[in-house]
Structure formats: C-alpha cells, structure tokens
Amino acid sequence: MNDDDKDSGKDSGNDILKIGGEDYRSRLIVGSARYPNHQVLLEALRASGTELVTVALRRVNLDDPTGENMLSLLRRENFRLLPNTAGCYTVRDAVLTAELAREALGTDLIKLEIIADEDTLYPDAEKLLEAARILVDKGFRVMPYSIDDPITCKRLEDIGCVAVMPLGSPIGSGMGVLNPYNLRLIRDKVTLPLIVDAGIGTASDVAIAMEAGCDAVLVDTAIAKAREPVLMAEAMRAACEAGRKAFRAGRIPRKQFAEASSPTEGVVRSDID
Amino acid sequence: MSILLKINGEDVRLESTSSLAEYLEGLKLTAPDSGVAVVRNGEIVRRADWGAVKLADGDELEVVRATQGG
Numbered sequence: 001m002n003d004d005d006k007d008s009g010k011d012s013g014n015d016i017l018k019i020g021g022e023d024y025r026s027r028l029i030v031g032s033a034r035y036p037n038h039q040v041l042l043e044a045l046r047a048s049g050t051e052l053v054t055v056a057l058r059r060v061n062l063d064d065p066t067g068e069n070m071l072s073l074l075r076r077e078n079f080r081l082l083p084n085t086a087g088c089y090t091v092r093d094a095v096l097t098a099e100l101a102r103e104a105l106g107t108d109l110i111k112l113e114i115i116a117d118e119d120t121l122y123p124d125a126e127k128l129l130e131a132a133r134i135l136v137d138k139g140f141r142v143m144p145y146s147i148d149d150p151i152t153c154k155r156l157e158d159i160g161c162v163a164v165m166p167l168g169s170p171i172g173s174g175m176g177v178l179n180p181y182n183l184r185l186i187r188d189k190v191t192l193p194l195i196v197d198a199g200i201g202t203a204s205d206v207a208i209a210m211e212a213g214c215d216a217v218l219v220d221t222a223i224a225k226a227r228e229p230v231l232m233a234e235a236m237r238a239a240c241e242a243g244r245k246a247f248r249a250g251r252i253p254r255k256q257f258a259e260a261s262s263p264t265e266g267v268v269r270s271d272i273d
Numbered sequence: 274m275s276i277l278l279k280i281n282g283e284d285v286r287l288e289s290t291s292s293l294a295e296y297l298e299g300l301k302l303t304a305p306d307s308g309v310a311v312v313r314n315g316e317i318v319r320r321a322d323w324g325a326v327k328l329a330d331g332d333e334l335e336v337v338r339a340t341q342g343g
Contacts, residue, residue, distance in 0.1 A: 031343030041341075056342025059281040059335065060309065065300040071308040071339045084342050099317055100337055104310035171343070220343035 017215055019193050020109060020141035020162035026051045028240050031220025038073055040229050047233035053079040054111055056086050057101050084111040091131045098135055110135060113145040121171040125152050136160040145197050148182040150189040157192045164190055165197035168209060172221045174201030180212045187213040203239035210243025276330040294323040308339035
C-alpha cells in the first residue's frame with residue numbers, strides 16, 4: 001500500500017505528481033491532435049507547461065513518408081510521450097498498437113483506449129479490462145481511458161494500471177465534467193493518480209476536475225480548436241494550478257443560509273426612527 | 274524478378290528482393306528518432322531485425338509512426 005500511497009500524487013510538500021514511477025510538476029497532459037499547424041502546436045504545448053504529450057500511431061503515408069515528422073519536434077523540446085491506442089475497437093488491435101508504440105517510441109507507457117461506439121466514442125469497459133490485464137502482464141504501464149464509473153476504475157487499479165482516466169464527457173464534446181459526483185466517488189475508491197480524460201471545453205472545467213480531487217487533466221481539442229490555442233493553453237495551465245491549490249487548501253462547506261463575514265458586534269445603530 | 278507486397282493496405286511492387294531495412298531506407302524512415310514500427314504478416318519486426326528480414330512475394334506490411342493524437 002505504501003507504493004500506492006506514494007503514487008496517488010496527493011499533497012506532498014512540493015506537490016509532485018507521480019505516474020508509473022515518474023515525477024511530473026505539471027498536472028496537465030496535453031494532446032497533439034487537431035492543431036492548425038506544428039508551430040501553433042509547439043507554442044501551445046510550451047504555454048500549457050505540460051511535460052507529457054499524447055501521440056497516436058498511424059500508417060505512414062507511402063506517397064509522402066517524410067512529410068509528417070512531428071516526433072522530432074516534440075523530442076527536441078524534451079516532452080515525454082504518451083502514445084495512445086485511439087481508434088481501436090478490439091482488444092487485439094489495442095494490444096498490437098501498444099506493442100507498436102513501445103517499439104516505435106521506446107516507452108512502455110500507454111494510454112489504453114478501446115472504443116465501443118462511433119457516436120459517443122464511449123469506451124468498451126469489458127474489452128478495456130481484458131486489454132489492460134494483457135498489457136500489464138506484458139510489462140506496460142497502462143493508463144486506461146474509461147467511463148466515469150468508480151467500479152470500473154477500481155478494477156483497473158486492481159489489475160495493476162498506473163493511473164485511471166475517466167472521461168468528463170464524450171471525447172471532443174467540450175461539455176466539461178458532467179458528473180463531478182462520480183469523480184469524487186472515484187477519488188474515494190482509488191488511490192492511483194486520477195486523471196480526467198476527455199470532455200474538457202474550457203478553463204473552468206479543468207478547475208472543477210482539479211477541485212474534485214483529480215490529480216491531473218488531459219486536454220486536447222479544447223486547446224487545439226480554441227480560436228487562440230496558445231492563449232487557451234495558458235488559461236488551462238492557470239485553471240489547473242488554481243484548481244489544484246483550491247483542492248489542497250480545502251474549500252469551506254456549503255451552507256443553506258447566509259453567514260455575515262463582517263463582525264456582528266459593534267455595528268453603528270442610529271436612534272432616530 | 275519483381276515481388277508484389279501489400280504495404281499499408283496498398284499493392285506495392287518492388288523490382289528486386291530487398292531487406293526491410295533497405296526498403297525503409299528508401300523511404301527515409303530509418304533514423305533512430307523516426308518513431309517508426311513495422312508489422313510483417315501480423316508480427317512486429319524489431320528494429321534490430323530490419324536488416325535481416327528479406328521481403329518476400331505476398332508479404333503484408335504495416336508501417337506506422339507516431340503522429341498527432343489526443
């Protein structure tokens with residue numbers, strides 16, 4: 001349990017987040033998709049302060065094999081890479097993609113995604129658990145994208161994943177955290193780093209997730225598709241830091257009625273009616 | 274004698290039997306930081322083995338690389 005406690009990333013003195021044995025100062029994980037161009041991508045990544053950037057694996061375009069090398073840009077800036085299995089619908093494809101990512105990038109970190117349905121892009125919980133077991137057995141550090149269900153998240157923890165990554169709302173929807181209550185339940189059930197993956201629309205969504213006790217947030221579309229991606233990346237960073245500090249500081253309880261903040265003693269009273 | 278392969282779902286005809294490394298070199302994909310991985314007939318070919326693997330008629334290859342993703 002000691003290692004698990006250390007991995008939870010909760011209030012340490014200098015507030016370092018630990019995922020799979022690695023330290024992070026930034027609690028934003030940022031995706032690299034959908035940016036207008038590589039220059040904006042790089043500037044947004046820098047502005048976000050992120051240390052961990054997600055990438056996908058795709059077939060090389062044989063007609064233009066050298067035209068798409070984003071990787072050397074990311075490596076030059078010393079970002080750590082989190083490959084994903086996005087687009088996979090089967091356990092077999094997800095496992096193969098994870099193995100390809102390990103071979104291509106030399107990392108055993110994998111964001112495991114198995115999609116069940118095109119409209120919602122909701123994860124397939126049953127296949128996710130199966131693939132997570134296989135990948136953990138193969139020595140991967142698995143970060144599974146799941147529904148915001150405390151039971152699924154707990155099972156993923158028991159399997160040996162290094163984080164849980166429930167959605168806030170569907171991928172790319174920008175609807176934010178639709179069920180903060182579930183995030184708090186997951187927070188109570190799971191000691192692993194809890195990362196909200198998917199659904200972030202704007203900065204306040206990030207703050208809400210962090211205030212609910214999440215350890216980190218993964219954002220892609222909300223930055224990449226903002227009118228000004230670099231400015232939005234700055235906003236996300238500030239919101240993440242603010243939400244984290246608010247969580248650590250401990251919010252006041254909500255009350256039904258007002259409670260005066262100025263002293264109620266010694267208030268000036270006029271005798272004239 | 275030329276060989277016919279399926280690479281990334283497309284028919285590709287190569288004029289002579291070459292190694293996987295030679296084929297990838299032709300595409301300039303062999304740099305250490307290219308982020309490329311290869312599946313041949315369903316099995317991943319480790320980078321260290323690229324030179325030893327001879328491409329054969331009927332081989333199916335998937336050549337993938339890291340790219341933008343969320």
